[in-house]
Amino acid sequence: PFEWYAEMREKTPVCFDDQRETWDVFRFEDVNRVLRDHDAFTANRAFKDDTSSNDEDTGSILQTMITTDPPEHTRLRGFVDERFQPGTIREYQPRVENVTKRLLDDLEGNEAFDFVDEFAIPLPVIVIAELLGIPAERRDQFKAWSDALVARPEETTQAELQRIQQERQRAQQEMGRYFATLLAERQGSDGDDLITLIANAEDLSRGEKVGFCILLLLAGNITTTNLLTNAIWTLEEQEMTNAVRTGDVDREQTVEEVLRYRSPIQSLKRIAIKDVELNGRSIQTGDVVTLWLGAANRDPAIFDSPETFRSERKPNRHIAFGTGVHFCLGAHLARMEADVALKQLLARFDRLDADLSDLEPLNSLYGLESLPCEVHRNT
Ligand code: HEM
Numbered sequence: 001p002f003e004w005y006a007e008m009r010e011k012t013p014v015c016f017d018d019q020r021e022t023w024d025v026f027r028f029e030d031v032n033r034v035l036r037d038h039d040a041f042t043a044n045r046a047f048k049d050d051t052s053s054n055d056e057d058t059g060s061i062l063q064t065m066i067t068t069d070p071p072e073h074t075r076l077r078g079f080v081d082e083r084f085q086p087g088t089i090r091e092y093q094p095r096v097e098n099v100t101k102r103l104l105d106d107l108e109g110n111e112a113f114d115f116v117d118e119f120a121i122p123l124p125v126i127v128i129a130e131l132l133g134i135p136a137e138r139r140d141q142f143k144a145w146s147d148a149l150v151a152r153p154e155e156t157t158q159a160e161l162q163r164i165q166q167e168r169q170r171a172q173q174e175m176g177r178y179f180a181t182l183l184a185e186r187q188g189s190d191g192d193d194l195i196t197l198i199a200n201a202e203d204l205s206r207g208e209k210v211g212f213c214i215l216l217l218l219a220g221n222i223t224t225t226n227l228l229t230n231a232i233w234t235l236e237e238q239e240m241t242n243a244v245r246t247g248d249v250d251r252e253q254t255v256e257e258v259l260r261y262r263s264p265i266q267s268l269k270r271i272a273i274k275d276v277e278l279n280g281r282s283i284q285t286g287d288v289v290t291l292w293l294g295a296a297n298r299d300p301a302i303f304d305s306p307e308t309f310r311s312e313r314k315p316n317r318h319i320a321f322g323t324g325v326h327f328c329l330g331a332h333l334a335r336m337e338a339d340v341a342l343k344q345l346l347a348r349f350d351r352l353d354a355d356l357s358d359l360e361p362l363n364s365l366y367g368l369e370s371l372p373c374e375v376h377r378n379t
Contacts, residue, residue, distance in 0.1 A: 001266065002307070005295035014279040022269070022288040023281070028299035028319070030279050031291045034270055036324040038069050041270035041289060043326055064208070064215040066326060073325055079201045080212070080329070083194060089332040092131065096337055099126050100344045107375075115354065115371040116229050119341075124224035127337060128217055133186075133193025138178075145175040146217055172214070179213040180206065220330045226264035226367030227255070227338050232345075233371060234258050236354040238309050245346035254311040255338045259297075260318035261309045266294035266366045268322060293319055294366065351376040 008015070009026040016023050025031050034041050044067050065076040082088065103119055103126075110118075125143050134142055148171035179195070183206075186199040198204070198212050235241040235254070243249040272287045283289065297318045298306040304313075321328035328334070345352070355372040362369060 026295040028296040031296040064211040120228040145171045230262040259320035263320040349375040
């Protein structure tokens with residue numbers, strides 16, 4: 001998509017697409033402004049990606065913090081905000097290190113594996129399941145539900161779409177019931193898991209509590225999978241894997257640059273709730289606005305040589321985690337997972353030899369379907 005972004009950013013930075021019935025916004029400054037202006041743009045419907053922009057029923061899947069505006073948003077986010085602050089996230093780090101180590105142990109003996117299936121998908125699912133406090137024996141079921149909930153075919157027949165929607169509904173109901181049971185069981189108990197925290201929250205309705213659990217599960221999975229995959233993809237492509245291993249290139253800064261260069265979420269949506277001007281164009285109340293984070297993150301007005309991957313870029317003001325009140329709740333967690341994952345992977349294998357010959361980037365949530373690796377171990 002990056003060539004398209006460059007052209008649009010230059011020529012028609014805010015323009016209306018008749019077919020998709022949405023405004024498209026490409027420049028950093030404009031994207032940033034819309035995300036911060038919640039008086040003029042509502043997030044109510046934001047949890048929709050590009051491929052679902054025309055089907056009405058998925059928008060209401062979650063009435064949670066991600067689709068509410070202040071002051072309601074502030075109330076909802078307040079229940080969990082503290083658990084995602086850097087200090088608390090640091091306390092989780094040893095648990096993430098254990099999960100990562102176990103996953104890598106499971107790969108012991110495999111010379112070749114698919115990085116996406118064997119590592120980048122399971123890591124975030126297991127981590128969030130642990131934080132929520134899902135019993136280990138239910139994790140496979142849990143993963144099947146979350147897969148069904150986020151399944152979004154790129155192109156497909158009507159019948160297939162219907163089938164996927166039915167499965168999504170069923171998974172949502174089953175998972176909702178499962179969370180409702182766990183929430184009820186844990187009400188009044190004093191565990192340190194997120195389900196107990198949410199169960200004991202006063203002033204949250206039953207539906208809001210279930211929505212909370214489902215949101216925490218869904219918001220962080222594919223996104224973090226794609227961050228991990230995009231990191232390995234980019235390091236191998238840029239022939240920088242070894243420099244990160246030896247410490248010649250800073251790991252944390254590399255992760256930031258991967259977030260900018262290959263942002264896991266390429267676009268967000270908002271709806272105008274007032275008539276407003278944006279970069280000289282008149283947006284009317286009710287209009288849908290698509291904000292291209294991936295284009296903003298390569299805007300030459302903000303980033304020098306934006307089309308070049310530069311791990312030493314500093315400051316790196318990317319908005320891959322959004323900005324404003326909805327700034328990603330899980331940003332510190334995702335960064336920590338990526339840091340731990342890279343550190344352990346590179347310590348364990350002295351070569352990854354990712355096969356970049358036949359990659360198929362996914363569009364709506366930007367990542368790869370698979371990334372075959374042939375590893376060589378450190379002895
Ligand atoms: C919000 C990206 C990982 C939970 C967001 C938003 C973005 C984003 C762009 C803003 C949405 C909007 O403004 O409409 C990412 C990326 C991730 C990631 C790129 C990984 C690399 C996670 C993780 C969690 C999480 C691990 C775990 C719990 C959330 C939640 C929100 C959110 C709850 C809604 C916050 C709010 O509405 O106040 N994320 N995310 N995310 N993210 Fe993440």
